[in-house]
Amino acid sequence: MEQKRTLRVFLAVSLLCALANAYPQYQAVIPNGSSVPNPCNTSQIAQGVGHINFQGTGPLNPFGEDFKAAGKQWTTDLCDMDSDGDGRSNGVELGDPECVWSQGETPARTTDLSHPGFDEATVSC
Structure with missing residues (x-):
């Protein structure tokens, strides 16, 4: 229990201290990226x-690793991958279940999105 509390404090401090360094151009390369x-x-x-780090700094999560391996493109x-292992493909999580989205288009779905780099059922916040 103490270890979990320590992790939560660490994550909270990390989030507060982090500068927003995300590369906004990458948001435009994945469906519903923003x-x-x-x-x-x-x-x-x-x-x-x-x-x-949800602000966009530091180490990559599993989706970030897969995105990098894909040449930083959708x-x-x-x-089709399930980067976070939650049973839903990255496309389903990001609103492109048929994997037909192209940059500049509106994805098939813009609501009920989930994060492709974290299994929401098991993420420790």
């Missing part, structure tokens, strides 16, 4: 979808 909810507070937007393979 609308992905922060899994720790769904009333907030995750500024850095590919990072462990591909059918990246869309």
Whole structure:
């Protein structure tokens, strides 16, 4: 229990201290990239979808690693992946369940989004 509390304090301090360093151009390269909810507070937007820190700094989360491996572009393979292992593909989580979205278009779905880099059922906030 103490370890969990320590982790929460660490995450909170990290979030407070982090500068918003997200690269906004990457938000435009994935469907609904500027609308992905922060899994720790769904009333907030995750500024850095590919990072462990939701502000977009520091180490990459599993989606960020997969995005990097895909050449930092939205591909059918990246869309079909389940980066966070929650049973939903990245495309389903980001509103492109058919993997047909192209940059500049409106995704098939713009609501009921979830974070492709964190399994919301198991993330510790």
